[in-house]
Every structure is written in structure tokens, then in C-alpha cells.
Amino acid sequence: MTLYMLNFSLMMVGMYALIVKRHIVKKILGIAIMEYAVNHFLILIGFKKAGVAPILTKDMDLATFIQTAVDPLPQALVLTSIVIGLGTLALMVAIAIRLYERYGTFDMHEINRLRG
Amino acid sequence: MDKVLPFFVAIPIFSAIFMLLIGKWEKKIFPRIWSIITTATLVFLISLIWEKGTIIHVMGGWRPPYGIIMIKDHLSLLMLIIVNVVAFLSIIYSYSYITKYEDYLRFFSLFMLMLAGMNGVVLSGDIFNLFVFLEIASLASYALVGYGVGAEELEASFKYLILGAFASLLILFGIGIIYSVTGSVNMADIARFLINNSGNKAVLMATGLFLFGFGLKAGLVPFHAWLPDAHSSAPAPISAMLSGVLIKVLGIYALMRVFYHVIGVSELILNIFLVIGSLSMVVGALMGFGQDDIKRLFAFSSISQMGYVMVGIGLGTPLGIIGALFHLLNHAGFKSLMFLSSGAIEDETGTRSLSELGGLRQKMPVTSASSVVGALSISGVPPFNGFWSKLIILIAALKVGNIWVSVIIVLTAFFTLSYYLRFQKNAIFGDIGKKVEGAREVPIPMVVPLVLLAIICLLVGIFNHSIISNIIIPAQETLLDRSGYILSVLGNL
Known part of the structure; x- marks a missing residue:
């Protein structure tokens, strides 16, 4: 819960x-x-303390696997969302630079x- | 026919990349022709999935609750028609309009990405995929709003970008909460779980986050600050896409799908829809009243018309939803017509200010005639299409017995009529303004979409009964049938 x-x-x-x-930069x-x-x-949702990677090998018992393995789906979601975030951030910075060229300020x- | 569905996303993405590759050698003619071919193909593909009921495509052979699916039902079909037809007409319009700018390639490439994102949102059966496609469409639209890289375009684009990114993060947060409660990202699976385990407080928080996020994307009133700037600063075909399609797909459609099918509507949510809708109608109409810039006027009118749709959805009765969906279809037609004609007017006269325009009827007869048709449709004059959808929403509100909302609907219709009359009086009719003297009719590729959209507005108005019974009522039945949606995706699992 603290987390x-x-x-x-x-x-x-x-x-x-x-x-x-x-x-703007702030x-x-x-x-x-x-x-x-x-x-x-998203990572916290799938997190388990002392969990193992969710790969089922032959010598593993299914019940303990379910108990110890972390949930892999949120990790996959986060990878996608990080890439999207990169795109957004790049576009924001690019527009901020152009804005500075036009207005001469970051305020x-x-x-x-534009108003009204 | 389920193999067709991925192509609605794949074709525009492939087309965008292919354009950039070939564009090294041929920068001017090729991108324009290629995007016309692409969008025409998409419009043709719709005819393949026309009368086939619900179609589900399972990606990679993984069964629905685990794998990714694409689903086309009647609601998606309605949205697909709107998106692809408006995109096709905007692309034809861009053929001449784009000559204002130097870089043709990236415009069409981004346009295709935006189209792919919107088709993806409409067809996705998986809430995280819906988010990803929503982001593709939004990112492309942020860049397109600032395409002119003038000071004002960049400012509008930055405001839109900050608010849009904020909304997207809230939506992602909501998806995370929903996943932690239900353990699934498949929309039908989530819905099945939530029907059996209702009353979870975390879902209530996700509800709030989705309302904020999708409401901001739709430009509804407490979240509308970005919309007039973004829609009035974008190039005209992009304004037509943003106002005609994007706010509907990313905002209204996503709200409908998430609340009616996934989370399930309650009295509280419907009342919130009603309040937001009424606020949007009134504020949009009042703000539109004092505008001098025609594109800002149309943008505020978009807010107000989206209010009608929200009220129709918020009434929750079959009749209200029929009215809302019909108004959605009609608004896509006349608002893209208005924005496209505002682009034509700006191109010829160099101004968007109502006080400098006037007498366009004599200089640009075809543009004027079609924008008069658009203005009459949007202000709800019979027999044009806007009249019928507003009438249906009004009757639905009266049937529920909601007097306040009915009064607001009538008042807003009156306001809409009055500021569109002002637009007609000051821009189309009257004496020739100083800047209008040198104006001529715009080139053929810009005239054709205007005339086609005007004809669509008139025909939809005249044949409203067959449109409603063939397209709108199946969509409304799909929307209200939550268990049918779950059953069609998951079967009897």
C-alpha cells in the first residue's frame, strides 16, 4: 500500500x-x-515480492509457478506506453523549441x- | 470476411511509410495521388463488410480473452463510414489546398497515420489497443495542427499537446486500475467480470478518469479550452478531420463504447452525460455568438453540437441514442463541409474575419451555395439533415419528461440559427467586401468535396427514414445490448 x-x-x-x-520546459x-x-x-500491478520471471520450464511445478511468477502483461503494456511517451516527449520538445524561435520566451x- | 478488418489499420500505416520512402524521388504529385488511392481503397473495403452483422478477427489465432481481437459491429460500421468518407473527401480537397505549404510529403504521411489510428480505435476489441490507437491518432493530429509552423499554429498545437497528453495519461491510469481489478484488457471479458462483481470502488475511480480523459479528447465543456485554438489554427482539411471525425472517434465513440459496453451505465453516469452535454450546448453556442473569425465560430459550434450528442446519449433511451448517433453522422457531414469551405474562402480572400468578408455569392458561387447548405443544415432548417436529428433528440428529451434539457435544446437551436445567419449575412450575401474583390472560384479538386458534402447533407435529410432504419437503428441496438456484445466476443465460455 505504501508503494x-x-x-x-x-x-x-x-x-x-x-x-x-x-x-514550458517545466x-x-x-x-x-x-x-x-x-x-x-502499471509495473506495480504485476509486481510480487521475490517473484520469478514468468517462464514455465519443465522442472517447475504449476502451482508454485502461479504463486511466484510475476504478471508479464503489465510489463508488455509498459513497454508500449514508454515508446508512446518517447514520441510525445520528442514532439513536445520540438514544438517548444519552435515556440521559442517565434515568441522569444518560454513563459x-x-x-x-490566441484567445476568446 | 474477418480477414478484411486488419487492413483498415494496415493499409494507411503501410501507405504512410511507403510514401516517405518513395517521396525521396517524387515529392509533389506522388503523395497526393497515392493518398487518394489509399483512402478510396478504404472506402471500397467498407462495402465488403457492409451487411454481415458482427465480424470478429482474432489476431494470430489466440482465443479472445487472451489474444488481441478486432471487432466490427453495427456501431463500428457507422463510425467507419463516417471516418473513411470524410477522410476521402478531405484528401481530394487537399490535392489543391496543400499547394499553400512547401512540404507535401509529411502532411499526407501524418494524415494517413491519423486515419490508421482512428480506424484502429473504432475496430479495437481490446482496451489497451484502443489506447494505443488513440495515441497514434492524437500524436499525428498534434503535429498536423502545428503544420503551418507559424506562431499561432505552434501555440495552438502546444496547448492541444499538453492537454491531450495529460488526458492520455489519465486514460492509461484508468486502464491500469481496470486491469488490476479485472485481470483482463479484453473489453468483453472486463464487462463480463464487472457484471458479476459490481460495486467495486476502484472501478468508480476509473470511471472518473475515463470521463475526464475521453471528455477532454471530445472537447466537452469543462475540458474544451484547447478546441477552438486547435481547430481554427489547423489547415482546413485537418480542421475538417478534427471537427468532423477525430473528436467523435476519440471522444464520443470511446465514451459510448467504454461506458455502455465495458463499465456499464448507471443513473449517475447518465446524469453526468446530461449535465456535460447541456453545458457544452449552452457554452458553445454563447461563445460562438461573439466570434469574428469564421473558423473559431465553427469550432465553438462544434462544442455545442457535441453537446447535443452527449445529451442524446445521456438520455439513455433508444430514441435518444438514435438521435445522438444520427446527429453524429450529420455533424460529420455539415461540419466538415463548413470547415472545408472556410478553407476555400481563406485561400481566395486571405482573411477569416467576418467583418472583412461579404458578397462571396457573386465571386465564389459554388462555394457559397454549398456553405449555405451546410449552414442551413447545422442550424436545423427542414428538410436538411440537422433538423431531423435535433428533432429526434428533442422528442426523446420530452418523452423522458426532462423539461430543462428540452428548453436548452430549443434555445441552443435558436442561437445556432442566429449565428449561422450572421455568418451568411456577413460573408455570403451583402455588399462585396474589400478583400473579396479579387476572389475567384477555387480549383476543381476543392469544389468537388464541397458539392459532394452538400449533396450528402441534402440527401440524408430527405431520405432520413431509410438512413435511420438501415444504419442508425442497428447501431443503437448494438450499443444498448451489452450482454449481446459480450456473447458475440466470448461465445459461451
Whole structure:
């Protein structure tokens, strides 16, 4: 349970940075931290203390295997989600650089030509 | 015919990559022709899976609760038709429109990726795959919104990107919670588990996360801040895709599928839908009222029209859902028509401001005629299609006895009519504005989709009965039949 609480507070840290900070790069870092927290949450779902890799070999008993092996599915999900996160992060950074070229600032409050 | 389903995703992805490879030698003509061929193929593929009931494709031969499946039922069929037809027309339109930009290749390549993502969302029978395809479509759309790389485009794209990434993370978090409760990512399997074990508090949290996430993707009112910026800054064919299709597939369709089939609707969720829908209708209509920029006006009107759809879904009665799905179909038609014609107007006159336009009827007769048809349809003038779907939603609300919602529906229809009349008066009719003097009719590839969409709006309005009984009612029956969905995927396991 402690692990889940810590994980959730990590997510809150990311959300704080995303909502409160004005600097674009800090907002991007906020998204990145939130993403780590969510990925970590997925890993925690399948986590078992002193678990083994989920590969069934011939000399293994099925009942103990089910008890000790970690759940492999969340790990596969996290791999996919990390790749997606990489794509999002790259696009965010690329747009941030272009924004700096156009506006000459990283302050989100000064980037406000669109409104209404 | 189940072998056809993966091609809806595979063809556009393959096409996007192939375009980039060949594009080294031929940058201008090839991508345009190639994407027309691709989207035409997709439209043709729909005819293969037309009247076949539910089709399930099992990927790699792994049985449903364990493996990945793609499922086409009547609801998916309705969405597939909307997505691919609007994409086809937007691609034809882009043939001339893209000459404004220097890089043709990446535009069409990203467009194809967005299309692949949307087809994937519609066909996926697996909640994590739904998320992956949703991200493919969203990432491509973030890049496409900022395609002009001007200051305003980039700003809109960045805002959209930050909020969209946030929404995606919440959706992923919700999927994680659902998986930890049910131990499955197959939507039918999750639904079966949740029917037998109801009342889990963690599922309630996932419900909230999904509402926030998909609601933000749909641009519904508390989460609508990104929509007017993104939709008005994107290139016109992309605006048509975003407003006509993307918010429906990633937002409304995903909400319908997740809440009606997977989690199951309760009184609470339906009431939240009703409140969000009514808010969207009112706020969208009021904000649209004061806009001078025509694309922003259309974007706010999208929020308000999505409110109608949410109210129809939130009523929860068969009639309400018929109205909602019919309005979904109609809105795809007339809103893409409006955005495409706004692109044509901007191309010729160089302005999007209502106060600088005027008298387009004399300079651009075909564009004006089709955008008048679109404006009449969206404001609900009989016999165009928007009238019938709004009428059905209104009757459904009255039948339930929900007076407040009915009043809001009527008032919003009145507001919609008045700001579209303002658009017609200031842009289409009246004296010729200063910037309109040099305008000519746009090239043929841009005119054809406008005329086709206008004809679609008129025909759907006239033959509304056969459209409803052939396409909408099967989709509505699928949507309300949760156990039928589970049975069709899992059989009697």
C-alpha cells in the first residue's frame, strides 16, 4: 500500500508542475513525471515480492509457478506506453523549441496570441 | 470476411511509410495521388463488410480473452463510414489546398497515420489497443495542427499537446486500475467480470478518469479550452478531420463504447452525460455568438453540437441514442463541409474575419451555395439533415419528461440559427467586401468535396427514414445490448 501511495504522490508532483508552473520546459517535465508515475503504477500491478520471471520450464511445478511468477502483461503494456511517451516527449520538445524561435520566451503566460 | 478488418489499420500505416520512402524521388504529385488511392481503397473495403452483422478477427489465432481481437459491429460500421468518407473527401480537397505549404510529403504521411489510428480505435476489441490507437491518432493530429509552423499554429498545437497528453495519461491510469481489478484488457471479458462483481470502488475511480480523459479528447465543456485554438489554427482539411471525425472517434465513440459496453451505465453516469452535454450546448453556442473569425465560430459550434450528442446519449433511451448517433453522422457531414469551405474562402480572400468578408455569392458561387447548405443544415432548417436529428433528440428529451434539457435544446437551436445567419449575412450575401474583390472560384479538386458534402447533407435529410432504419437503428441496438456484445466476443465460455 505504501508503494501505491508513494506512486500516487509522484503523480501529484507531476500534475502540480503541469498546472502551476509557467515555464514550458517545466510543464513538459511535469508530463514526463506523470508518465513515469503511471508506468510505475502499471509495473506495480504485476509486481510480487521475490517473484520469478514468468517462464514455465519443465522442472517447475504449476502451482508454485502461479504463486511466484510475476504478471508479464503489465510489463508488455509498459513497454508500449514508454515508446508512446518517447514520441510525445520528442514532439513536445520540438514544438517548444519552435515556440521559442517565434515568441522569444518560454513563459506560457506571454504565449497568448490566441484567445476568446 | 474477418480477414478484411486488419487492413483498415494496415493499409494507411503501410501507405504512410511507403510514401516517405518513395517521396525521396517524387515529392509533389506522388503523395497526393497515392493518398487518394489509399483512402478510396478504404472506402471500397467498407462495402465488403457492409451487411454481415458482427465480424470478429482474432489476431494470430489466440482465443479472445487472451489474444488481441478486432471487432466490427453495427456501431463500428457507422463510425467507419463516417471516418473513411470524410477522410476521402478531405484528401481530394487537399490535392489543391496543400499547394499553400512547401512540404507535401509529411502532411499526407501524418494524415494517413491519423486515419490508421482512428480506424484502429473504432475496430479495437481490446482496451489497451484502443489506447494505443488513440495515441497514434492524437500524436499525428498534434503535429498536423502545428503544420503551418507559424506562431499561432505552434501555440495552438502546444496547448492541444499538453492537454491531450495529460488526458492520455489519465486514460492509461484508468486502464491500469481496470486491469488490476479485472485481470483482463479484453473489453468483453472486463464487462463480463464487472457484471458479476459490481460495486467495486476502484472501478468508480476509473470511471472518473475515463470521463475526464475521453471528455477532454471530445472537447466537452469543462475540458474544451484547447478546441477552438486547435481547430481554427489547423489547415482546413485537418480542421475538417478534427471537427468532423477525430473528436467523435476519440471522444464520443470511446465514451459510448467504454461506458455502455465495458463499465456499464448507471443513473449517475447518465446524469453526468446530461449535465456535460447541456453545458457544452449552452457554452458553445454563447461563445460562438461573439466570434469574428469564421473558423473559431465553427469550432465553438462544434462544442455545442457535441453537446447535443452527449445529451442524446445521456438520455439513455433508444430514441435518444438514435438521435445522438444520427446527429453524429450529420455533424460529420455539415461540419466538415463548413470547415472545408472556410478553407476555400481563406485561400481566395486571405482573411477569416467576418467583418472583412461579404458578397462571396457573386465571386465564389459554388462555394457559397454549398456553405449555405451546410449552414442551413447545422442550424436545423427542414428538410436538411440537422433538423431531423435535433428533432429526434428533442422528442426523446420530452418523452423522458426532462423539461430543462428540452428548453436548452430549443434555445441552443435558436442561437445556432442566429449565428449561422450572421455568418451568411456577413460573408455570403451583402455588399462585396474589400478583400473579396479579387476572389475567384477555387480549383476543381476543392469544389468537388464541397458539392459532394452538400449533396450528402441534402440527401440524408430527405431520405432520413431509410438512413435511420438501415444504419442508425442497428447501431443503437448494438450499443444498448451489452450482454449481446459480450456473447458475440466470448461465445459461451
